[in-house]
Amino acid sequence: QQPVQSPQAVILREGEDAVINCSSSKALYSVHWYRQKHGEAPVFLMILLKGGEQKGHDKISASFNEKKQQSSLYLTASQLSYSGTYFCGTSEGRGFQKLVFGTGTRLLVSP
C-alpha cells in the first residue's frame, strides 16, 4: 500500500523552513527519501532504518518514528535549489524490490 505524503505542495521563501511527512499503514523497515526536479532523475537524499541507523547528506535531516510508521524530512534555511518534488519510498523489509513510493510533495522555493 502506497505511503501518504503531506503536504501535497508547499511554497516557501528562500531561508524558510519546511517539514515533509510520510506515513505508512504498515510496519516499516526503512524509509528512503529522494528529490526529483522536473525532467531529471530522482536524487538520493536520506535513508532511515528501523533501529535508528541513518545515511544521507550533511545538510538534510530526517526522523523515523517506528511506533507511528512515520518519517519526516526537515528542510531548514531553504535555498532555491531545494525546489522539486520530494518522494519517500518505504519498505517493510530488506531489498529494493519491496520499495513503495508515495505520490510526492511539490516544493517551490522563491527568492
Added chain:
Amino acid sequence: ETGVTQSPTHLIKTRGQQVTLRCSSQSGHNTVSWYQQALGQGPQFIFQYYREEENGRGNFPPRFSGLQFPNYSSELNVNALELDDSALYLCASSPSPGTSGTDTQYFGPGTRLTVL
C-alpha cells in the same frame, strides 16, 4: 550526477508495437531495478536484476520483460504497447539488491515513452 545512463531519452511508439529501453549501471554496481513513473506519481517498481537473474517483480504483466548482461547493464522490453504504458521509465543501480542495510539506489535520467 550519478554514473547511471539510459537510452534513448525520448521515444514515441504506436499502440501494439514493441520497445526496448537500455540502462548502464554505475561502476561497481551489480543490481539494476526498473521503475515506471506516470505523470504526477511516484516511481512504481517493475522488476530487479541481480547478477543477470530476475530478483523480484512488481505488479506488471508478462509483456514487461528484461535482461541483464555480464557487464551489469540492462534492458527493459515492453511488448504489445498500450496507451497506459506512456510514462517515464527509470532505472536505478545499486551495489546490492538492498539486502545490505544502508545501500542506496542511484537513478538514471529516464526514458520518456509516449504511446499513441
